[in-house]
Structures are given as structure tokens and as C-alpha cells.
Amino acid sequence: MNDSSSRYRGSRALVIGGSIGGLTAALVLKDLGFEVDVYERTATPLHGRGSGIVLQPDTLRWFVERSDTDPTGxxxxxxxxxxxDRENRVVSRDERRWGYTSWGTFYRALLHxxxxxxxxLGAYACGFDDSGERATVRFADGSTETADLVVFADGINSPARERFDPDAVPSYSGYVGWRGTVPLRDLSPVTRRMMGDSITYSVAPNSHITLYPIPGEEGVDAEHQLMxxxxxxxxxxxxxxxxLLTGKNGFVGAVSLHPGQVQDRFVAEMRETAVATLAPAAAEVVLATEEPYLQVVLDVRSDRMALHRAALIxxxxxxxxxxxxxxxxxAAADAWALRDALLAADGDIPAALTAWEPGQLELSRQLLDRVMEMGDRSQFLNTWLPGDPSxxxxxxxxxxxxxxxxxPVVA
Structure with a gap:
């Protein structure tokens, strides 16, 4: 532990939300000396339905700098x-190395x-107060918890966000993401060779698909990998x-529809469209997916991320x-930047949050503006061009x- 973290020994932090962002925040705060408790609204252990994550340095940083876990595993x-293209021909190819993990693999490593x-688990935070010296979180079961710092990492439907910015509500982008995974061993040898060492795109009018291999539940070796x-x-x-979002159970998904819940007729239409519009290798993966699921693509950005002793990440x-x-x-960058601000503030938590907020707000603004433009180019303007570095x-x-x-310094 860094000696400069000694000012936080004996201080308590609550992290609301026990997913990857929340666990990263909990770990870096614990590393600073805080006593940390994480509260996750879901009553059962989390899983990511096999979703893939592209590993950028901030995401992986805990395992590179502070953990005994080997990140290569x-x-x-x-x-x-x-x-x-539609004939499986490579129309653009850049040598650019990327790493990937699966949501479940990464979550389990952080939780470990x-x-x-x-x-x-099963702790739904429904409100909070900040008296100045301490912050108190109220839970739906009637319990309360008090701490020196509260970090809300409770996702796109965060109940806490309204306290930070009442006008920040999710808005629909105009499109959804169909998602799924398929064991590489179930794909044809041609498709495995073509896509096993690449991020692969197939662009269609008002649409595109992105594919890449991720670890399977049994490990990262080729025989266990999923596309x-x-x-x-x-x-x-x-x-x-x-x-479309009405599941087989009759409930409408607000942000996603889980595997096995998408109505059969929509899955059948999706598969037919894949054959008609995508590169054959990409269509093969879609057709081989036993239970595809849906993610609603939404936009939301709060104009506040700090309220005295509470942070939103x-x-x-x-x-x-x-x-x-x-x-x-x-999410990881928000947590690491908060750590740096707390170190610089030498024990003054409100001052740390005040210093931390502007940079993270600007990063949020820049990122959201850029991905909204990217999405519009793909889905509405048809200007998503193969190989475009932007x-x-x-x-x-x-x-x-x-x-x-x-x-990094390049020699």
C-alpha cells in the first residue's frame, strides 16, 4: 500500500453496484486504506451472458499493477x-493487436x-443523504449504511443519478444490438481461419456487425474460445x-432481453437477414447462435458526477x-482518476471529488459525442467506411x- 494512503485508514466507503466498474472502484479504494463494502441490487451472483469485452489499458490496469492474478490468463x-465483403473477401486489413475477455471471466477475477x-447481494439502494461529515445510503429493505464516501456504480438505470442531474435520462439511439457467442470449434474450418486472429467487421446498409474471439467458461485456450x-x-x-423487446415471459425488457427470451419469430427474421446482408463468415456465426439476445442502445450523460461525499461513475x-x-x-478510468484525486487531496474527500469531477465530465462528453457520431454514420448515414482510422x-x-x-514512451 502506498504510504500516502494512510490518511484513509479507518475511513469507510460504500460502492453501490457490484459489476465490473463497481468492483474496480472498490479495489482501488481498498488499496488506499478505506474499509469498503459493495452493495449489488441483484439477489444472485452476476453473470454476463458470455458478453465480450475489448480490453483497454484502464480496464486491465488493476491486474497489471496491483493484483497477483496473471492478466494473460x-x-x-x-x-x-x-x-x-458479401463474398467473404477481405476489403480492408490493418495489423493492430487487441486483447479481449468475457464479462464473466473478468468479473470473477475482480471478485476473487x-x-x-x-x-x-440483494441490496437495492433507493436513496441517500449527505450531511457534510458523512453520507447515508437508504436501502429498500429499510436498512441504512453510513460512510465517509459513497461511489454509485449502479449502471445505466442508476436510481442515484437523478440526485446528481434530474435531466439526465436515457434516450433511445434508434437501434439495438443483437448479441451472441458461438464456440469456435462449432464453426467451419474456413471461418475459424478467416476470423480466429482478427476483429472482423461486415458492413451492410444501415447496419454493421463486429466479431472477435473471447475466453470461454473453461479457459482462454483455442479449444475453449467463443466467437x-x-x-x-x-x-x-x-x-x-x-x-421486439417483449420476452417469452411477457415482460418488456428496458435495456436488454436475455438469452432464451427473444421471441422465435424475431430470431428467425434475424437469421434470414444475416444470410441476405452479411459476409458469409459473419452470417455463419449468427446462424450458429443457439440463443441470441438483445441490447438496447441508449445514450445518457449526467452533467454532475460529484456531490460532496458522493461520486457517480x-x-x-x-x-x-x-x-x-x-x-x-x-468506468475503470473513473475509478482510477478518483484514486489519484484522493491521494492528492490527502484525506479531504470533498476536495478530492471537486478536483476529480471536471476531467471525468469532459472525458464523458468527448466519448459520448464520438460514439454517437460513429453510430449515426453506420446506422443512418451509411458513411461507415472499411479501414477508416476515425x-x-x-x-x-x-x-x-x-x-x-x-x-507510454516509445523509444
Whole structure:
């Protein structure tokens, strides 16, 4: 532990939201000396339905700098970014290395480092007060918890966000993401060779799909890997969207529809459209998906992220469309920047939050503006062009993985 963190020994922090962003925040605060408890609204252990995560440096930073866990055991990687046309021909190919993990793999590794003793499931935080010296969180079961610092990392539907910015409510982008995973071993040898070492794009009118290999539940070796994808398709807001999001159980998903819940007729239409519009290799992956699921692509950004002793981070503060592959990276960056501000403030938590907020608000604004433009180019303007460097992944800009003050020195 850094000696300069001694001012926080004996201080208590609450983290509301036990997903990847919340666990990252909990770990860096614990590393500073805080006594940390995490409260997750879900009553059962979390899982990510196999979703893939592109690993940017902020996301991986805990395992690189502070953990005993070997980060190479959490990820797969590829060497190329490529675009395929309707005949499976490579129309653009850049040598650009990226790493990936699965949501579940990464979550379990973070939780292993934090431990389960202070990780509380089934705890729905419904309100909070900040008296100046301490902050108090109220839970739906009637209990309360008081701490020196509260970090809200409770996702795009954060109940706390209204206290920070009442006008920050999610708005629908005009399209959804069809998602799924398929074991690489279930794909044809041609498709495995074509896509096994690449991020692969297939662009269609008003649409595109992105595919890359991620770890499976059994490990990161090739025989266990899954091909992960997200396919963006336009759906008008209103009854058509509501019908699509009505699950087999009769409930309408607000932000997603889980595997096995998408109505069969919509899955059948999606598969037919894949064959008609996507590169054959991409269509093969879609057709092989047993239970595809849906993610609603939404935009929201709070104009406040700090309230005296309370901080708002990750998707709770800014939910950015996935096109820059920066959602988990932004949550982690918020947590690491908060750590740095707390170190600099030498025990003055309100001063730390005041210093931390402007930079993270600006990062949120820049990221959201960029991914909204990217999405519009793909889904409505048809100007998403294969190989365009402005479309590259990166939290801090197209292809930019570090802020200015942390960029690696290249000899």
C-alpha cells in the first residue's frame, strides 16, 4: 500500500453496484486504506451472458499493477482488424493487436481479489443523504449504511443519478444490438481461419456487425474460445420496439432481453437477414447462435458526477454506445482518476471529488459525442467506411488508449 494512503485508514466507503466498474472502484479504494463494502441490487451472483469485452489499458490496469492474478490468463488476443465483403473477401486489413475477455471471466477475477465477505447481494439502494461529515445510503429493505464516501456504480438505470442531474435520462439511439457467442470449434474450418486472429467487421446498409474471439467458461485456450459478436440493427421507437423487446415471459425488457427470451419469430427474421446482408463468415456465426439476445442502445450523460461525499461513475454517469469499445474502460478510468484525486487531496474527500469531477465530465462528453457520431454514420448515414482510422476503438480518441499524461514512451 502506498504510504500516502494512510490518511484513509479507518475511513469507510460504500460502492453501490457490484459489476465490473463497481468492483474496480472498490479495489482501488481498498488499496488506499478505506474499509469498503459493495452493495449489488441483484439477489444472485452476476453473470454476463458470455458478453465480450475489448480490453483497454484502464480496464486491465488493476491486474497489471496491483493484483497477483496473471492478466494473460484472463484474455484472448488477435493481430488484425479486417472488413469482409458479401463474398467473404477481405476489403480492408490493418495489423493492430487487441486483447479481449468475457464479462464473466473478468468479473470473477475482480471478485476473487475483493472477496465476498463485504460483497452484499440483494441490496437495492433507493436513496441517500449527505450531511457534510458523512453520507447515508437508504436501502429498500429499510436498512441504512453510513460512510465517509459513497461511489454509485449502479449502471445505466442508476436510481442515484437523478440526485446528481434530474435531466439526465436515457434516450433511445434508434437501434439495438443483437448479441451472441458461438464456440469456435462449432464453426467451419474456413471461418475459424478467416476470423480466429482478427476483429472482423461486415458492413451492410444501415447496419454493421463486429466479431472477435473471447475466453470461454473453461479457459482462454483455442479449444475453449467463443466467437462473440454484436450486430447493430435499426428499430423505430414505439410499438415495433416494444414488441421486439417483449420476452417469452411477457415482460418488456428496458435495456436488454436475455438469452432464451427473444421471441422465435424475431430470431428467425434475424437469421434470414444475416444470410441476405452479411459476409458469409459473419452470417455463419449468427446462424450458429443457439440463443441470441438483445441490447438496447441508449445514450445518457449526467452533467454532475460529484456531490460532496458522493461520486457517480461508469454507465451511471455516462452510458456510451459500444462503438469505441470503451464502456468498461471508462468506468475503470473513473475509478482510477478518483484514486489519484484522493491521494492528492490527502484525506479531504470533498476536495478530492471537486478536483476529480471536471476531467471525468469532459472525458464523458468527448466519448459520448464520438460514439454517437460513429453510430449515426453506420446506422443512418451509411458513411461507415472499411479501414477508416476515425472508427478505431479507444477511450481517449480513435486508437488512443492512454490519456496524455500516461502515454507510454516509445523509444
Amino acid at each position: 484472463l484474455s484472448t488476443s488477435t493481430s488484425w482488424v479486417q472488413y469482409l 481479489d475483493f472477496g465476498t465477505e463485504h460483497y452484499h 462473440n459478436y454484436v450486430w447493430y440493427r435499426n428499430v423505430p421507437k414505439g410499438p415495433e420496439l416494444t414488441e 461508469g454507465d451511471a454517469a455516462c452510458s456510451a454506445r459500444p462503438h469505441a469499445a470503451a464502456g468498461t474502460a471508462k 472508427l478505431r476503438f479507444g477511450l481517449y480518441g480513435p486508437g488512443v488508449l492512454y490519456p496524455e499524461d500516461r502515454r
